[in-house]
Amino acid sequence: MDVNSFSMAYLKDSKIVDEKLGTTLSIDTIYFNSDVMYPNTQVIRQKGWFIPLVFVYIWNSQNNCIQGKSMIEEDIPTFLHSSLTEEINRSGIFLVDTLKNPTYQLELSIDKVDTQGPYRSSGFFYMLLYVYGYSYSDNAGPAVSKVSVSYKLKKDGEVVLRNAFDSEKTTQPINKHYSNTSMLQRDYAVSMVEATSYNFKDVIELIVNDLNQYFSNQD
């Protein structure tokens, strides 16, 4: 699949918290194992057939499309760091502070970023003396996207809280009529990145809520 990269940028719609506690934390480390994702998007053939008759050729193939890092414009740990910082400053009852010596340190690990879905191609070609004709069509989706992020909250080097959150999102099937397959592939890639972005947004909100709950109990 020949696609460009697309941005995971999203709009935040969580409730803005204006009154903050004095608590500050720093986001120290974000682990992202390179095995979590393929570097490039993969299209793996699952099944397919080709019938070469004398005058008619018919084909059909079913593939699995797996999102690679190359489909995403942003560097994933950097995106998580900046999105989490913005979300904490928006809906957290605490603040991110990197300048002074914050009381708490947050360590994150991106355990899973998996987005994949079907991509099907079928068509036929016929030829009879001077007459020939052909038809082909591709269709894609829906893809399923899963993201898992775990974190450890540390105080003076000691882990005081740890948790992990998952999010799953299915993309909308693409029912639009496409005159060329590259447009279909482009929209399919956009929908996959959109679903991954949604999952990151979801997980980030869950982490901030969890930390809010912890810090409000500490107060």
Added chain:
Amino acid sequence: MQKHFFILAGILISLQTFARIGQNTDYWLISESDYIMRNLNGKDVTLRRHIVVPFMDKNFKTIFETNDQEALLAKFTFMLKKNKTRWMEKYLANCDTTLHINNLIKGLYYFSQKNYSQSLFYLNRFEDKRYNFLKQLLIADCFFELLADKKDYRLIINYYQSALDMTASETYKELIHNRIKYIKYL
């Protein structure tokens, strides 16, 4: 021959009447009640970029008889919707520049002309809490249109974020989310 000329002229005139926001066919100008109805009736609000104004008043010819800012906006947006060029130009040439609403009106007018820099100039001069959301949405759309490469929309996403944060209405929040969806699939 004469008959064909009149038919062609009729088609051209009606094309202008059905323009979406003045001469700008990339956006749809709609009143709030019509937008809510479209949404409720399941009509597509995702694949169109709507500019939602509080009201539209079809009695636009009385625009010179009032100083009420809400009424002026309602009458002018109706003219804009119907692309009444002569009336709009006449109003803009004679309007009271001390009335704040005329900055929003001029912002909308230049937006309809696809003159986004000029539109931004007037929108930035406009201050009225009642129209904060409309103003911020138009500003975000102007910045988006001024992008050299539309794929770089993440550079201006914060303007849409500001618009979203200015409203408590779920309908308007959905409108902003749909805008981002539209931009992503553009």
